[in-house]
Amino acid sequence: MFVRRFILIFLIALIGSMAKAQKQDPTIVNKVNLLLKRMTLEEKIGQLNQYTGKAMTGPATAKKNDLQTEIKNGWVGSMLNVKGAKNTREVQEMAMQSRLKIPLLFSLDVIHGYQTTFPIPLAEAASWDLDAIKLSAHLAAREAAASGIHWTFAPMVDIARDPRWGRIMEGAGEDPYLGSRIAEARVKGFQGEHLGGTDAVMATAKHFAAYGAATAGRDYTGVEMSEHELWQTYLPPFKAAANAGAATFMNSFNTLNGIPATGNSYLLRDILKKQWNYRGFVVSDWNSIGEMVIWGYAQNAKDAALKAITAGSDMDMEGSIYRKNLVALVNEGKVNVALIDDAVKRILYVKYELGLFDDPYKFCDEAREQKVLNDPNNVIAARTVAEKSIVLLKNEQQTLPLTNPKQTIALIGPLVKTKRDMAAAWNVNMDTTAIVSLYDGITGAAKTQKVLYASGGSVQHSSDQEIAEAVAVAAKADVVILTLGESYEMSGESKSRANIELPGDQVKLFNAIQQTGKPVIVVMMGGRPLIFNQIADQASAILYTWWLGTEAGNAIADVVFGKYNPAGKLPVSFPRSMGQIPIFYSQTNTGRPYTNQKAKLYLSSYIDEENTPRYAFGYGLSYTNFSYSDIQLSKNTINAADSITVTFKLTNTGKYAGEEVAQLYLRDDVASMVRPVKELKDFKKVMLQPGESKTISFVINKEKLSFYNQKLVWGAEAGTFQVMIGSASDDIRLKGSFELIDQLTSHNK
Numbered sequence: 001m002f003v004r005r006f007i008l009i010f011l012i013a014l015i016g017s018m019a020k021a022q023k024q025d026p027t028i029v030n031k032v033n034l035l036l037k038r039m040t041l042e043e044k045i046g047q048l049n050q051y052t053g054k055a056m057t058g059p060a061t062a063k064k065n066d067l068q069t070e071i072k073n074g075w076v077g078s079m080l081n082v083k084g085a086k087n088t089r090e091v092q093e094m095a096m097q098s099r100l101k102i103p104l105l106f107s108l109d110v111i112h113g114y115q116t117t118f119p120i121p122l123a124e125a126a127s128w129d130l131d132a133i134k135l136s137a138h139l140a141a142r143e144a145a146a147s148g149i150h151w152t153f154a155p156m157v158d159i160a161r162d163p164r165w166g167r168i169m170e171g172a173g174e175d176p177y178l179g180s181r182i183a184e185a186r187v188k189g190f191q192g193e194h195l196g197g198t199d200a201v202m203a204t205a206k207h208f209a210a211y212g213a214a215t216a217g218r219d220y221t222g223v224e225m226s227e228h229e230l231w232q233t234y235l236p237p238f239k240a241a242a243n244a245g246a247a248t249f250m251n252s253f254n255t256l257n258g259i260p261a262t263g264n265s266y267l268l269r270d271i272l273k274k275q276w277n278y279r280g281f282v283v284s285d286w287n288s289i290g291e292m293v294i295w296g297y298a299q300n301a302k303d304a305a306l307k308a309i310t311a312g313s314d315m316d317m318e319g320s321i322y323r324k325n326l327v328a329l330v331n332e333g334k335v336n337v338a339l340i341d342d343a344v345k346r347i348l349y350v351k352y353e354l355g356l357f358d359d360p361y362k363f364c365d366e367a368r369e370q371k372v373l374n375d376p377n378n379v380i381a382a383r384t385v386a387e388k389s390i391v392l393l394k395n396e397q398q399t400l401p402l403t404n405p406k407q408t409i410a411l412i413g414p415l416v417k418t419k420r421d422m423a424a425a426w427n428v429n430m431d432t433t434a435i436v437s438l439y440d441g442i443t444g445a446a447k448t449q450k451v452l453y454a455s456g457g458s459v460q461h462s463s464d465q466e467i468a469e470a471v472a473v474a475a476k477a478d479v480v481i482l483t484l485g486e487s488y489e490m491s492g493e494s495k496s497r498a499n500i501e502l503p504g505d506q507v508k509l510f511n512a513i514q515q516t517g518k519p520v521i522v523v524m525m526g527g528r529p530l531i532f533n534q535i536a537d538q539a540s541a542i543l544y545t546w547w548l549g550t551e552a553g554n555a556i557a558d559v560v561f562g563k564y565n566p567a568g569k570l571p572v573s574f575p576r577s578m579g580q581i582p583i584f585y586s587q588t589n590t591g592r593p594y595t596n597q598k599a600k601l602y603l604s605s606y607i608d609e610e611n612t613p614r615y616a617f618g619y620g621l622s623y624t625n626f627s628y629s630d631i632q633l634s635k636n637t638i639n640a641a642d643s644i645t646v647t648f649k650l651t652n653t654g655k656y657a658g659e660e661v662a663q664l665y666l667r668d669d670v671a672s673m674v675r676p677v678k679e680l681k682d683f684k685k686v687m688l689q690p691g692e693s694k695t696i697s698f699v700i701n702k703e704k705l706s707f708y709n710q711k712l713v714w715g716a717e718a719g720t721f722q723v724m725i726g727s728a729s730d731d732i733r734l735k736g737s738f739e740l741i742d743q744l745t746s747h748n749k
């Protein structure tokens, strides 16, 4: 038996160890300090105060008189939900009437596009295409910034391993490595090279922290989690976002081990502000300060204010808790004004950085707004990103793409003609006229084919007559494209589902269509992994298209007719049944692993279900095939200062040009803690022409071998490691191994 040489010492202690400090501009710091000296306590607290401003401009303005007075008095630091160059200007003019003329920050949930709607974040994660993801964030930022917005409440970087949780749609899925790379891409996409450009907005890494681990997948529940799990799985994307320069963080609605995240000084002060040396500011979630009273963690609003400011929540979103209580708390000596000053400085800093003191209306240019919102490139990009987000789950006998010009295609299903669904939750642009439905996309692209249509009912219900009509249409066609899935209101915030199978009578509809004997191509739409075993077994082809935004129909049509060869890979495991949840690929081994022997008893298995997911993390097909060969490791042993290069040959063995996402997984054989059976450590998306081969390489360094040990120290332990290269987490094509010979490789992460 191999005996691991254990680590003897770790060099770096937990506290104070990490992070590149975000650099601050001394000129701005100076300006902030000078301004702070001129501010009254009430004005300072005003900066920590954020209100929603829906309908506060235009005809409804009169209703918001109190709010206007607060702004004019300098008691508001930021507004959310006021948008548009004209409206933000109107509200900013109110702030310019205040004594110190401190400009407001305008914020909004620009989650997947502003005017042009991009795919939901989980769908984009399926592209594994960091450039595309960055581009999507950049274009969303450009549109929003042209419309007066300074700050988006995105990206959501919560790891989510429970598809019952409706907000899984807003993140990048289950994996900390993929999640971290995507977090960086999104932050850089939103913020550009530096803040202050009129095509960039501040990003928010949310929800800090562990919100995605909501117990039983029910939104807003408490989270109990080991420290190790927190550091190993849930914090890395936040750390990556902070390192990428995310200007702000948002705390979360959940408790973490009994303490609400909003009042959690371990999270906000110890980890974020001290250990990570984070210089941005933390906004609460919507009244999450006030909710600490409902949790039973604060006696009343005043106690909640005390706990939140002490813990490090800098800005109060829509709760009025700071505004109403902090003055008294300071006067009573319960809150040291230095805490308030620290929060105010963080907020003023970004206002200077954005250039708002020089020109508070910098983002309120109506002419630019018109130009940017009407830029045709936005829609072109939305189509490209949507194509990349589609995952081909099944394609029996090459049902797809449809290449026969004389075919009759039946478009059936409750989601064929809907537009609003394509925009999903967190849709800013409520005008759905520009959205391309699947019907529009397919009929627009079908030049010579005949297209028939039947709805087959709604997502929630199909009558016998609707099913019969759909069957009659299918009978007249050569091939059926059947849309199934969720409607848009079934995923998103507060949209947890206890049952993630297809709602309504959709399985019945599928069965009826299937019985016609026509090939059935299922286009499955939803904001989360859904369970559809029978359809997975029986359909001829399945495209998982999530919610793809403005260009949904065109992107799906591009894939259906072979104009685009799908290359998406699942960023999250799809369970076979609800009882498997939480299911994720990077589980640890057990002392009694089930290895698909016939007898299941006394092994880690279910007596009534497989262990494997229906579709694994990293899985996704192409119209072509790829072969992996010739793996080589540059050496068999490394030490801490070293790296190993793994090379292999990737060949397109099929007829279509296509992209493959080659994935590198590692396993640490024996360690001071039980380690996962495999962990994603790198990936490359490679385009290959038919017959073409490329040599691909991955560099493995100590960073990729490291993990948080029991003492939460980041480092790599000596011993053997398995190298796995594959097309999916359950489709490993090449293997190797090497030994890390150092006794100790602990280092600063």
Ligand code: BGC
Pocket: 109, 153, 206, 285, 286, 493
């Ligand atoms: C959500 C946040 C969002 C905020 C503002 C909250 O309910 O949890 O993610 O940014 O509302 O709309």
